[in-house]
Amino acid sequence: MCGVGDDAEVGAGQRTDDEGRQAWLRGVAADVARLDRSSSAERAADILRRSITEGALPPGAQLSELELTEVLEVSRNTLREAFRLLTHEGLLVYKLHRGVFVPELDEHDVVDLYRLRRVLEVDVVRRLGERDPELPATRLEPLLDDVEAAEAAALAERWPAVGTANMRFHEHLIGLADSARMNAVTGRLLAELRLVFHVIATPQELHEPYIARNRGLFELLEARKYEQAAADLHQYLLDSEQGLLDAFRAH
Amino acid sequence: MCGVGDDAEVGAGQRTDDEGRQAWLRGVAADVARLDRSSSAERAADILRRSITEGALPPGAQLSELELTEVLEVSRNTLREAFRLLTHEGLLVYKLHRGVFVPELDEHDVVDLYRLRRVLEVDVVRRLGERDPELPATRLEPLLDDVEAAEAAALAERWPAVGTANMRFHEHLIGLADSARMNAVTGRLLAELRLVFHVIATPQELHEPYIARNRGLFELLEARKYEQAAADLHQYLLDSEQGLLDAFRAH
DNA sequence: ACCCTAGAGATTGTTCAACAATCCTGCAAG
DNA sequence: CTTGCAGGATTGTTGAACAATCTCTAGGGT
Numbered sequence: 435m436c437g438v439g440d441d442a443e444v445g446a447g448q449r450t451d452d453e454g455r456q457a458w459l460r461g462v463a464a465d466v467a468r469l470d471r472s473s474s475a476e477r478a479a480d481i482l483r484r485s486i487t488e489g490a491l492p493p494g495a496q497l498s499e500l501e502l503t504e505v506l507e508v509s510r511n512t513l514r515e516a517f518r519l520l521t522h523e524g525l526l527v528y529k530l531h532r533g534v535f536v537p538e539l540d541e542h543d544v545v546d547l548y549r550l551r552r553v554l555e556v557d558v559v560r561r562l563g564e565r566d567p568e569l570p571a572t573r574l575e576p577l578l579d580d581v582e583a584a585e586a587a588a589l590a591e592r593w594p595a596v597g598t599a600n601m602r603f604h605e606h607l608i609g610l611a612d613s614a615r616m617n618a619v620t621g622r623l624l625a626e627l628r629l630v631f632h633v634i635a636t637p638q639e640l641h642e643p644y645i646a647r648n649r650g651l652f653e654l655l656e657a658r659k660y661e662q663a664a665a666d667l668h669q670y671l672l673d674s675e676q677g678l679l680d681a682f683r684a685h
Numbered sequence: 686m687c688g689v690g691d692d693a694e695v696g697a698g699q700r701t702d703d704e705g706r707q708a709w710l711r712g713v714a715a716d717v718a719r720l721d722r723s724s725s726a727e728r729a730a731d732i733l734r735r736s737i738t739e740g741a742l743p744p745g746a747q748l749s750e751l752e753l754t755e756v757l758e759v760s761r762n763t764l765r766e767a768f769r770l771l772t773h774e775g776l777l778v779y780k781l782h783r784g785v786f787v788p789e790l791d792e793h794d795v796v797d798l799y800r801l802r803r804v805l806e807v808d809v810v811r812r813l814g815e816r817d818p819e820l821p822a823t824r825l826e827p828l829l830d831d832v833e834a835a836e837a838a839a840l841a842e843r844w845p846a847v848g849t850a851n852m853r854f855h856e857h858l859i860g861l862a863d864s865a866r867m868n869a870v871t872g873r874l875l876a877e878l879r880l881v882f883h884v885i886a887t888p889q890e891l892h893e894p895y896i897a898r899n900r901g902l903f904e905l906l907e908a909r910k911y912e913q914a915a916a917d918l919h920q921y922l923l924d925s926e927q928g929l930l931d932a933f934r935a936h
Numbered sequence: 937a938c939c940c941t942a943g944a945g946a947t948t949g950t951t952c953a954a955c956a957a958t959c960c961t962g963c964a965a966g
Numbered sequence: 967c968t969t970g971c972a973g974g975a976t977t978g979t980t981g982a983a984c985a986a987t988c989t990c991t992a993g994g995g996t
Contacts, residue, residue: 473957473978473979474978474979474980475978475979498947499947499948500946500947508979508980509979509980509981510948510980510981511762511979511980511981512978512979512980514766514948514949515765515766515769515979518766518769518770519769522769522773530948530949530987531947531948531949531986531987531988532947532948532987532988532989533947533948546864546865546866547866549862549864549866549867550864550866550867550870553804553805553808554804557804557808611800613797613800613801614797615797615798615800615801615874616800616801619801619870623866724949724950725949725950725951726949726950749976750976750977751975751976759950759951760950760951760952761951761952761977762950762951762952763949763950763951765977765978766950781958781977781978782957782958782959782976782977782978783958783959783960783976783977784976784977
């Protein structure tokens with residue numbers, strides 16, 4: 435999920451026939467990379483990642499090496515490699531000679547995370563207008579999918595699912611910039627944010643207001659009103675930050 | 686260098702006597718942390734990091750496990766842990782079942798890196814004006830130190846040293862935002878950029894023009910002309926990017 | 937009753953040796 | 967020229983062992 439297929443980057447720009455072939459090649463390459471990845475360590479990391487992001491391992495929890503080697507059926511060395519992977523995604527922290535823990539983020543971290551979010555997301559949207567080939571409509575499709583997924587999950591009152599759909603929306607938003615490094619930063623950023631969500635008791639109030647705002651944002655992008663979209667997004671993120679901080683102070 | 690002493694953050698603001706003591710305590714704590722940290726793995730990573738940033742290990746080079754365990758006198762597992770550390774700093778890349786390599790960045794990467802640089806640095810400078818307590822003059826001292834270091838190194842015609850001083854300048858610039866995550870992102874970003882410098886044959890033309898511009902930037906900050914500083918910095922980074930790309934195309 | 941110190945037990949940090957899986961090289965066959 | 971197949975080298979993973987450090991508890995001193 436983090437840095438597997440980043441080095442493909444084919445230098446496009448040929449006949450449409452070749453382009454189709456290139457796309458197919460990239461697809462296959464991505465599939466292969468997904469199958470034969472570092473296996474044990476990454477597989478263990480995948481399981482732990484899900485446990486953390488889904489809240490099974492709450493912030494503050496310690497991860498015992500001995501215990502997890504038995505559960506995950508990997509050796510201690512491999513497990514420690516998985517720990518390192520997650521550490522650099524911000525999902526675990528090492529305390530020397532004491533072990534690994536799920537980090538406990540505080541209000542200061544929320545402010546820090548949103549500072550970075552605002553800078554990146556607002557800039558991406560604002561500069562969408564200056565792109566050389568006008569943004570093709572197909573690029574916006576993933577965003578629409580996320581909006582609709584959030585709306586559907588809200589109808590079913592599955593609020594955690596709403597949260598992940600909202601996050602995917604912002605991930606895809608950053609993706610429009612075609613910047614591998616922005617994607618990486620955003621990936622880690624949202625992972626940390628997810629950590630914050632789990633100490634909040636009321637997921638509904640936290641996520642529900644932003645379903646409609648995401649759709650509004652999508653429509654502005656579709657209409658190519660990038661400046662207004664950027665302004666909206668800026669206020670959106672300020673509100674979201676404030677909501678999180680308020681929920682935090684309610685312990 | 687990446688995630689060791691991030692959790693210190695002493696809540697400053699006392700009498701000058703206490704402040705001196707606090708600073709001293711922090712210094713000692715940092716030294717201790719530097720000594721007894723994860724030891725083997727981080728120590729090995731330090732050596733490798735220097736070898737890479739100083740160009741002894743050029744982009745494209747493969748790092749053999751067997752060879753390095755003998756040179757660094759650590760076990761293979763510890764060495765692999767060091768590899769992981771450097772991988773997430775962007776100084777190494779893993780290729781499954783093939784080993785670790787010093788990444789070879791291309792023009793596309795340069796564009797990507799500068800895209801992110803511009804967003805972050807320009808935003809930091811622009812928002813310096815809105816801070817609650819006006820920026821104390823002492824916060825700018827590290828920047829002045831870097832400017833003077835670059836000027837001194839230029840007089841001695843030590844161009845690589847000029848490059849590192851310039852980078853420190855930008856690192857300290859980002860530091861003014863007091864954002865742990867921006868600092869982390871910038872650290873990795875500049876490390877990757879340093880990688881690019883090593884494939885360039887002419888360090889002088891690359892670094893010299895920016896010594897004076899750094900001083901100009903510093904003076905604008907000192908005069909609290911943040912908007913103009915941001916505009917200057919934006920153009921500065923565009924020029925720097927163009928210079929790098931030109932040097933690149935000269936093979 | 938309180939503080940400090942020492943030591944036992946548990947956990948992590950590191951090393952070593954071995955085996956399995958995969959990649960690269962060169963060569964022979966079609 | 968391409969394809970298929972050894973053989974050697976390198977990486978991926980394991981398990982056991984020992985050293986270093988932390989935590990917790992019990993005991994002595996004030």
